[in-house]
Amino acid sequence: xxxxxxxxxxxxxxxxxxxxxxxxxxxxxxxxxxxxxxxxxxxxxxxxxxxxxxxxxxxxxxxxxxxxxxxxxxxxxxxxxxxxxxxxxxxxxxxxxxxxxxxxxxxxxxxxxxxxxxxxxxxxxxxxxxxxxxxxxxxxxxxxxxxxxxxxxxxxxxxxxxxxxxxxxxxxxxxxxxxxxxxxxxxxxxxxxxxxxxxxxxxxxxxxxxxxxxxxxxxxxxxxxxxxxx
Amino acid sequence: xxxxxxxxxxxxxxxxxxxxxxxxxxxxxxxxxxxxxxxxxxxxxxxxxxxxxxxxxxxxxxxxxxxxxxxxxxxxxxxxxxxxxxxxxxxxxxxxxxxxxxxxxxxxxxxxxxxxxxxxxxxxxxxxxxxxxxxxxxxxxxxxxxxxxxxxxxxxxxxxxxxxxxxxxxxxxxxxxxxxxxxxxxxxxxxxxxxxxxxxxxxxxxxxxxxxxxxxxxxxxxxxxxxxxxxxxxxxxxxxxxxxxxxxxxxxxxxxxxxxxxxxxxxxxxxxxxxxxxxxxxxxxxxxxxxxxxxxxxxxxxxxxxxxxxxxxxxxxxxxxxxxxxxxxxxxxxxxxxxxxxxxxxxxxxxxxxxxxxx
Numbered sequence: 001x002x003x004x005x006x007x008x009x010x011x012x013x014x015x016x017x018x019x020x021x022x023x024x025x026x027x028x029x030x031x032x033x034x035x036x037x038x039x040x041x042x043x044x045x046x047x048x049x050x051x052x053x054x055x056x057x058x059x060x061x062x063x064x065x066x067x068x069x070x071x072x073x074x075x076x077x078x079x080x081x082x083x084x085x086x087x088x089x090x091x092x093x094x095x096x097x098x099x100x101x102x103x104x105x106x107x108x109x110x111x112x113x114x115x116x117x118x119x120x121x122x123x124x125x126x127x128x129x130x131x132x133x134x135x136x137x138x139x140x141x142x143x144x145x146x147x148x149x150x151x152x153x154x155x156x157x158x159x160x161x162x163x164x165x166x167x168x169x170x171x172x173x174x175x176x177x178x179x180x181x182x183x184x185x186x187x188x189x190x191x192x193x194x195x196x197x198x199x200x201x202x203x204x205x206x207x208x209x210x211x212x213x214x215x216x217x218x219x220x221x222x223x224x225x226x227x228x229x230x
Numbered sequence: 231x232x233x234x235x236x237x238x239x240x241x242x243x244x245x246x247x248x249x250x251x252x253x254x255x256x257x258x259x260x261x262x263x264x265x266x267x268x269x270x271x272x273x274x275x276x277x278x279x280x281x282x283x284x285x286x287x288x289x290x291x292x293x294x295x296x297x298x299x300x301x302x303x304x305x306x307x308x309x310x311x312x313x314x315x316x317x318x319x320x321x322x323x324x325x326x327x328x329x330x331x332x333x334x335x336x337x338x339x340x341x342x343x344x345x346x347x348x349x350x351x352x353x354x355x356x357x358x359x360x361x362x363x364x365x366x367x368x369x370x371x372x373x374x375x376x377x378x379x380x381x382x383x384x385x386x387x388x389x390x391x392x393x394x395x396x397x398x399x400x401x402x403x404x405x406x407x408x409x410x411x412x413x414x415x416x417x418x419x420x421x422x423x424x425x426x427x428x429x430x431x432x433x434x435x436x437x438x439x440x441x442x443x444x445x446x447x448x449x450x451x452x453x454x455x456x457x458x459x460x461x462x463x464x465x466x467x468x469x470x471x472x473x474x475x476x477x478x479x480x481x482x483x484x485x486x487x488x489x490x491x492x493x494x495x496x497x498x499x500x501x502x503x504x505x506x507x508x509x510x511x512x513x514x515x516x517x518x519x520x521x522x523x524x525x526x527x528x529x530x531x532x533x534x535x536x537x538x539x540x541x542x543x544x545x546x547x548x549x550x551x552x553x554x555x556x557x558x559x560x561x562x563x564x565x566x567x568x569x570x571x572x573x574x575x576x577x578x579x580x581x582x583x584x585x586x587x588x589x
Contacts, residue, residue: 127316127318129314129316129318130318132277132282132312132314133312133314133318135282135307136280136282136307136310136311136312136388137311137312137331137334137378137379137382138307138308138311138331138334138335138382139331139334140304140334143333143334147320147330150320151320151321
């Protein structure tokens with residue numbers, strides 16, 4: 001209990017004294033997670049739309065693969081990216097391993113199936129004739145895409161938040177492909193693991209609390225958005 | 231001038247023909263009603279003609295131009311509009327729902343405002359302008375849906391059972407307003423419906439579909455006087471539709487066996503012909519004693535009352551004579567005859583009031 005109390009105190013101290021190391025970690029976390037979420041959102045929503053609208057024989061296989069992808073362990077995502085971008089790997093010549101870019105790619109691999117699966121479920125929940133109706137009223141392919149996304153904005157936003165949640169909380173992939181390099185690839189989750197392994201539980205807890213605070217702010221934004229929609 | 235025509239249209243679901251239409255032409259300004267049982271292919275025909283169904287074989291022509299070849303599908307879609315039974319509005323204000331379809335056609339904001347206001351006032355829903363569609367009643371939502379189609383000033387308006395989900399009091403006014411706009415703007419209408427009152431108030435030409443094929447293409451007068459199949463007979467109001475086999479036919483009067491009874495009707499048929507026999511409830515009289523003797527009434531059947539419905543000014547009585555036959559009688563007759571459920575009764579109708587056609 002005392003550790004927790006000191007951790008809260010420590011977290012607030014670090015935040016209000018604008019500790020350079022801590023803010024560096026926070027900003028990198030936000031940068032990496034937001035970038036990977038935005039990329040996952042663009043790819044995931046588009047994939048979900050195309051899978052839903054262009055029903056083919058392969059659709060069920062594709063949907064099953066997407067749903068399976070939702071359960072991909074971050075460590076496995078990290079391992080896949082490591083193998084691909086390893087010096088002797090197929091994209092080794094890009095030399096991006098242990099960079100924030102590699103972390104972003106690994107996180108996209110984690111968030112993309114989450115965003116896709118939830119968006120797909122949302123698009124499939126539209127009445128069967130909704131899309132036909134819009135085409136029948138003259139919507140072209142791009143207009144139709146935006147009408148559908150706009151109509152489902154609440155659920156699509158939920159998919160994006162779920163994607164963000166999956167990457168901000170993961171540690172395995174970031175640790176594996178980022179290398180947890182201080183001042184370069186260290187994010188809140190990897191910093192928490194590092195401080196815990198050093199026995200520095202107060203600071204580890206402080207990072208945990210900062211992570212919770214960030215998640216809280218994002219969820220607050222989500223709730224505000226939902227309320228505005230109503 | 232032909233506005234839309236269909237040639238050798240075939241659409242399958244598995245091995246079943248959903249649509250099998252050799253030729254169909256619709257002329258500019260016509261108001262056409264497509265009728266048929268559930269599964270007859272009405273919706274598929276509407277979707278095919280509106281370019282929204284990928285069918286296996288056949289061509290659709292718009293002003294004699296083949297869609298997909300002489301005129302692109304997207305260009306064609308910009309000249310028509312479609313309305314379904316469900317309003318399918320987007321979660322936004324009424325104004326934005328209607329403005330959205332004009333934006334699809336890249337119409338300027340000033341024109342959008344003017345056209346939206348005009349259509350709302352024509353359909354008497356200008357007070358709904360800023361309301362969110364989620365707060366509208368079913369009837370109001372369908373008015374907005376119609377406004378969304380009409381504001382496009384389509385050359386062809388396709389409507390697939392658009393009034394099915396609206397209560398009758400609201401429907402009546404909506405049909406009047408819609409009819410007026412369609413006539414005034416000379417919009418070609420292709421409507422599918424199960425309701426004869428809707429159809430007769432709006433349309434002048436009737437296409438009867440059965441198992442994906444056109445079995446009748448006629449006007450209102452001919453549809454009413456000579457329904458071509460069981461569905462069109464029930465559509466125009468025949469409540470008693472029976473299957474019979476002709477036993478004999480002399481001087482234009484036939485005798486057909488229906489169950490264990492015999493029915494007299496008029497028409498030239500041969501012995502053994504299988505008939506659909508339709509009897510209008512208004513033409514069926516009920517009596518406690520048989521009155522066939524010394525009268526021109528050819529048909530007198532004994533039965534038992536199985537169902538009584540009070541319809542306000544008159545009663546609808548269903549009688550089982552081995553088959554069920556429906557009679558509409560006045561309240562006064564009902565009271566005088568002291569009709570009760572399960573009471574025996576005689577059913578009588580003239581041979582000339584029976585409409586029959588070969589199955």
